[in-house]
Amino acid sequence: DTGVSQNPRHKITKRGQNVTFRCDPISEHNRLYWYRQTLGQGPEFLTYFQNEAQLEKSRLLSDRFSAERPKGSFSTLEIQRTEQGDSAMYLCASLQSRVKAGELFFGEGSRLTVL
Amino acid sequence: DAKTTQPTSMDCAEGRAANLPCNHSTISGNEYVYWYRQIHSQGPQYIIHGLKNNETNEMASLIITEDRKSSTLILPHATLRDTAVYYCIRGAQKLVFGQGTRLTINP
Numbered sequence: 001d002t003g004v005s006q007n008p009r010h011k012i013t014k015r016g017q018n019v020t021f022r023c024d025p026i027s028e029h030n031r032l033y034w035y036r037q038t039l040g041q042g043p044e045f046l047t048y049f050q051n052e053a054q055l056e057k058s059r060l061l062s063d064r065f066s067a068e069r070p071k072g073s074f075s076t077l078e079i080q081r082t083e084q085g086d087s088a089m090y091l092c093a094s095l096q097s098r099v100k101a102g103e104l105f106f107g108e109g110s111r112l113t114v115l
Numbered sequence: 116d117a118k119t120t121q122p123t124s125m126d127c128a129e130g131r132a133a134n135l136p137c138n139h140s141t142i143s144g145n146e147y148v149y150w151y152r153q154i155h156s157q158g159p160q161y162i163i164h165g166l167k168n169n170e171t172n173e174m175a176s177l178i179i180t181e182d183r184k185s186s187t188l189i190l191p192h193a194t195l196r197d198t199a200v201y202y203c204i205r206g207a208q209k210l211v212f213g214q215g216t217r218l219t220i221n222p
Binding site for chain 1: 157158159164202211215
């Protein structure tokens, strides 16, 4: 247990539905990242936050995807009008940027299956 | 664009040192070299990172060449639990993962 919590762990949905994932980072961590991972591939960077500010979004993140981090604590990743290609593991990670560069703590991920 | 090159897979005997190479020939001066590993169905786990100097911690050693164009992760006494995909990453603010090396430790 790294201290990064993700919910739900598994989500099965029908194409066209909206889904939301939540990430609770380690409390003193000011930076939060979202990644997506499909079978046999490494994690793909999606976006990251410094406190509540979203600093970068990948071009992979279509306009159906939106991420928020209100008050710089937990974060949500919403996917609207899901497609079968959205099926993947969505990973959240956090770090304290002032303490140790690069030591990301990952959650166990939220697995999405779109039927 | 992962910007690092690693072998797709490697094998190592249990108890021996596992040496995992990584090429990052276009690394920038402010970019660190990080190593993470991922055991099946878990999130990636941090192993070690470095900028210029060699580093060692309780898990592994990291050897970075003087020109910083390549590095080697060393697991000194590999166990069966070290079987995982190992990712070598170069980065600053964000970490971009490549395909990694699938390391299998054999009994």
